[in-house]
Amino acid sequence: MSPSENESGGAARPSADAAHQSGTADADAAHQSGTADADAAHQSGTADADAAHQSGTADADAARRPGTADADAARRPGTADADAAHERGTAHAGTPPAGPEGRSGGQSAADLSGYAGIRSVLRIRPFRRLWIVLGAASFGDWFGLLATSVFAASQVEGSTAKGAAFGATISIRLLPALVLGPIAGVLADRFDRRWTMVICDVLRFLLFASIPLVALLGASSAVVVGWALVATFLIESITLLWIPAKEAAVPNLIPRARLEAANQLTLITTYGLTPVFAALVLAALDAAVRGAVPGNPPDWAEPAQLALWVNAFSRLATALVVAYGIKEISHGQAAERGRTEQSMLRQFTDGWKFIGKTPLVRGLVLGIFGAFAGGGIVIGTAKFFANSLGAGDAAFYLLFGAIFVGLALGIGLGPLIVKEMSRRRWFGMSIVLASASVMTLAFAIHLSMAMVGAILVGAGAGMAFLSGTTLLGGEIADEVRGRVFAVVQIGTRLVLILAIGLSSLLAGVGGSRTLEIADLGVSISSTRLLLLAAGAAGIVAGISAFGQMDDKKGVPVLADLWGSIRGRPLMPAEPFVSAGLFVVFEGGEGAGKSTQLTRLAERLREQGRDVVVTREPGATAMGARIRSLLLDSSGVEAPSPRAEALLYAADRAHHVATVVRPALVRGAVVVSDRYVDSSLAYQGAGRTLPVEEVSWLSSWATGGLKPDLVVLLDVDPRTGLSRVAARNEGTDRLEAESVAFHERVRYAFLDLAVADPKRYLVLDASRSAEEIAGQVVARIEEMLLGASGGVVHQRPAQGPDTSVQSELSDPELVTTERT
Ligand SMILES: Nc1ncnc2c1ncn2[C@@H]1O[C@H](COP(=O)(O)OP(=O)(O)OP(=O)(O)O)[C@@H](O)[C@H]1O
Numbered sequence: 001m002s003p004s005e006n007e008s009g010g011a012a013r014p015s016a017d018a019a020h021q022s023g024t025a026d027a028d029a030a031h032q033s034g035t036a037d038a039d040a041a042h043q044s045g046t047a048d049a050d051a052a053h054q055s056g057t058a059d060a061d062a063a064r065r066p067g068t069a070d071a072d073a074a075r076r077p078g079t080a081d082a083d084a085a086h087e088r089g090t091a092h093a094g095t096p097p098a099g100p101e102g103r104s105g106g107q108s109a110a111d112l113s114g115y116a117g118i119r120s121v122l123r124i125r126p127f128r129r130l131w132i133v134l135g136a137a138s139f140g141d142w143f144g145l146l147a148t149s150v151f152a153a154s155q156v157e158g159s160t161a162k163g164a165a166f167g168a169t170i171s172i173r174l175l176p177a178l179v180l181g182p183i184a185g186v187l188a189d190r191f192d193r194r195w196t197m198v199i200c201d202v203l204r205f206l207l208f209a210s211i212p213l214v215a216l217l218g219a220s221s222a223v224v225v226g227w228a229l230v231a232t233f234l235i236e237s238i239t240l241l242w243i244p245a246k247e248a249a250v251p252n253l254i255p256r257a258r259l260e261a262a263n264q265l266t267l268i269t270t271y272g273l274t275p276v277f278a279a280l281v282l283a284a285l286d287a288a289v290r291g292a293v294p295g296n297p298p299d300w301a302e303p304a305q306l307a308l309w310v311n312a313f314s315r316l317a318t319a320l321v322v323a324y325g326i327k328e329i330s331h332g333q334a335a336e337r338g339r340t341e342q343s344m345l346r347q348f349t350d351g352w353k354f355i356g357k358t359p360l361v362r363g364l365v366l367g368i369f370g371a372f373a374g375g376g377i378v379i380g381t382a383k384f385f386a387n388s389l390g391a392g393d394a395a396f397y398l399l400f401g402a403i404f405v406g407l408a409l410g411i412g413l414g415p416l417i418v419k420e421m422s423r424r425r426w427f428g429m430s431i432v433l434a435s436a437s438v439m440t441l442a443f444a445i446h447l448s449m450a451m452v453g454a455i456l457v458g459a460g461a462g463m464a465f466l467s468g469t470t471l472l473g474g475e476i477a478d479e480v481r482g483r484v485f486a487v488v489q490i491g492t493r494l495v496l497i498l499a500i501g502l503s504s505l506l507a508g509v510g511g512s513r514t515l516e517i518a519d520l521g522v523s524i525s526s527t528r529l530l531l532l533a534a535g536a537a538g539i540v541a542g543i544s545a546f547g548q549m550d551d552k553k554g555v556p557v558l559a560d561l562w563g564s565i566r567g568r569p570l571m572p573a574e575p576f577v578s579a580g581l582f583v584v585f586e587g588g589e590g591a592g593k594s595t596q597l598t599r600l601a602e603r604l605r606e607q608g609r610d611v612v613v614t615r616e617p618g619a620t621a622m623g624a625r626i627r628s629l630l631l632d633s634s635g636v637e638a639p640s641p642r643a644e645a646l647l648y649a650a651d652r653a654h655h656v657a658t659v660v661r662p663a664l665v666r667g668a669v670v671v672s673d674r675y676v677d678s679s680l681a682y683q684g685a686g687r688t689l690p691v692e693e694v695s696w697l698s699s700w701a702t703g704g705l706k707p708d709l710v711v712l713l714d715v716d717p718r719t720g721l722s723r724v725a726a727r728n729e730g731t732d733r734l735e736a737e738s739v740a741f742h743e744r745v746r747y748a749f750l751d752l753a754v755a756d757p758k759r760y761l762v763l764d765a766s767r768s769a770e771e772i773a774g775q776v777v778a779r780i781e782e783m784l785l786g787a788s789g790g791v792v793h794q795r796p797a798q799g800p801d802t803s804v805q806s807e808l809s810d811p812e813l814v815t816t817e818r819t
């Protein structure tokens with residue numbers, strides 16, 4: 001290497017060290033100061049613990065500024081964020097946040113989902129109360145929707161008028177988003193969220209109560225229906241202020257790690273339990289009233305009117321609970337001075353700028369809109385689609401039911417399936433799954449196929465909904481969270497209305513017809529073309545969202561998904577610029593590795609190159625002790641196969657961090673006698689441990705560092721072992737293994753070379769040492785000439801980066817040359 005290359009390599013090391021160290025320090029600090037408080041707070045659920053949680057939150061919030069929560073998280077002791085900082089911080093610092101080994105330090109996202117997770121969030125008192133409020137509010141919403149619609153319909157005569165009154169009441173609920181939506185988020189961020197929620201609920205109480213009251217006061221049908229519509233519009237407008245305030249408040253009440261379980265609970269409550277419960281209660285009320293009052297009940301006892309009263313008083317109850325029972329909502333919010341010193345207009349424009357400039361938020365918003373557009377098109381075309389299957393209304397309802405079953409499955413089981421997978425990646429993948437399933441609907445030729453497609457659409461949408469909400473709550477700073485939630489809320493309503501409207505229009509125009517491709521005898525329904533287009537658009541949106549939000553760039557997606565499902569997600573390695581060259585000699589016993597390694601080093605040194613000759617196991621003082629544990633056959637007990645694999649991995653982790661990476665960063669040519677392949681061949685093929693697991697272990701140990709070249713010296717084990725025997729130095733534990741064992745090792749090496757031919761130089765090691773040395777030198781010189789700018793080790797990572805540590809001093813090194 002030239003001196004300048006050496007210098008640049010040398011300069012890179014401190015910064016890499018610094019990055020590593022600061023990442024660890026932040027994460028650990030946040031962990032130590034934060035998790036203790038926050039965990040205590042939510043686990044015990046006692047007044048003291050709650051107070052600890054609150055005080056931590058309030059203090060820390062004062063220091064926060066707008067932006068994503070990432071930046072702030074590590075600085076917030078005693079809050080839920082600290083948990084997240086711990087999780088994210090350790091990931092950056094290279095300790096395993098995932099996989100079986102990684103869980104030792106705390107519970108994983110998967111551990112915190114499902115039944116156990118839900119129980120754990122319900123132990124947090126403020127959240128428990130908010131959940132009850134949400135349940136009541138959601139019940140009220142569904143009940144109110146049904147009750148006002150039934151009520152409006154009951155006020156007029158004739159089926160057309162009844163249908164119009166019913167439809168108008170429902171559609172009017174979507175309109176306020178257009179009018180009030182833009183300022184709803186600003187209000188949620190600007191004013192105390194607890195009082196925003198309380199005032200909204202008191203107003204909704206008054207409005208809901210006014211609907212039956214107007215009727216009781218004897219107003220005409222037209223006035224009653226007209227007021228029902230106006231009141232519904234106002235209630236919806238107020239709800240638009242209430243929802244962002246509530247959504248933005250939730251993340252301040254619970255530790256970040258439990259946000260997903262909390263969202264699972266609230267989504268299942270809002271979209272699963274309460275609508276069914278509301279419909280059942282309304283039906284029961286109807287039956288009870290008609291049973292109790294024979295003939296026509298008086299106006300005030302009409303089930304629809306009673307339902308409106310129940311709904312009105314449920315709002316009053318929630319207002320009281322939020323005002324007096326969940327004061328923590330106010331404590332959790334960012335400091336008031338910071339919130340109010342900006343003008344509302346400025347807050348509004350800042351919110352939009354933040355959304356436009358932040359890739360995570362852009363990706364989330366785009367993905368959510370894409371998913372809702374797809375969902376809207378499925379709804380808009382559902383009737384025509386059911387017809388195109390040759391089925392009637394029953395099929396339409398079945399498909400609808402299937403989507404809801406899928407939603408529930410996605411929300412309930414999704415986190416248990418993907419376990420530790422990055423939530424950002426999971427979000428993008430879920431959108432792609434939902435969209436691809438929409439496309440499969442286009443090809444369904446039988447109701448059973450369509451049902452499977454519909455369940456998958458629901459599952460993908462449910463998982464996207466859960467992961468998106470969790471990401472929005474967990475990664476967006478408190479100061480802008482209300483605005484972001486408001487944009488999502490308004491946008492989704494608009495996209496949904498447009499998608500349903502346009503698709504039903506298009507399907508209506510062309511749905512009953514089929515496009516005949518006469519010559520081919522093929523006919524295509526335009527409804528299916530629409531589904532195909534919607535699915536394709538959704539896939540584009542999902543992939544684009546994925547690209548914008550991906551936090552594991554370079555890590556293969558499907559391998560990561562498969563690894564996550566099996567509990568071992570792949571981790572991104574930190575990009576690592578090597579100014580040097582990493583050459584590994586592999587092969588069976590006595591193949592001539594040490595001989596060739598020494599010759600190559602001499603040759604390169606003659607050329608004035610910086611060469612580090614090293615080996616595994618045993619290149620460091622610690623490694624030397626591990627080596628003797630592994631190989632000494634003098635009466636010491638033999639390690640079990642798994643212990644053996646772990647010991648080799650431990651030696652490798654230390655070797656890479658203290659010898660190999662520092663030398664590569666410096667610009668040296670590192671020549672190692674054995675590396676990862678030896679573990680795959682000896683522990684994998686030889687000891688018959690699962691090769692994939694051994695590979696994952698090694699990747700984890702090395703942070704994904706792969707050699708630039710592996711020189712495989714291939715020789716019949718009998719020849720190699722006879723050379724070893726001729727040395728008269730005795731045999732170590734592995735050399736003493738059977739010939740069958742060594743044959744398995746030999747073929748495993750050859751298989752590895754076949755799988756990645758560019759990285760391997762396979763040489764027949766039964767030839768003379770001179771001949772082999774000539775071929776090795778030729779290949780290495782070729783590589784050195786080609787790599788004057790240094791080799792960028794930006795591999796698809798297989799494990800977290802264990803990073804570069806300070807280089808060992810000479811006396812600490814136990815290289816092959818020394819021994
Ligand atoms: N090409 C060759 N032909 C014949 N003998 C060789 C050749 N290369 C090396 N040897 C001899 O074989 C023996 C083993 O060589 P060496 O120590 O280099 O192999 P190794 O692969 O490093 O062995 P180990 O697996 O024990 O580390 C030595 O005595 C060496 O002199």
Ligand SMILES: Cc1cn([C@H]2C[C@H](O)[C@@H](COP(=O)(O)O)O2)c(=O)[nH]c1=O
Pocket residue numbers: 589615616617631648673674675676677678679680682683734735
């Ligand atoms: C790195 C590594 C090595 N081994 C085995 C292979 C050999 O039998 C010894 C090392 O001895 P050598 O004389 O230095 O070649 O250890 C292994 O089983 N797994 C490994 O990962």
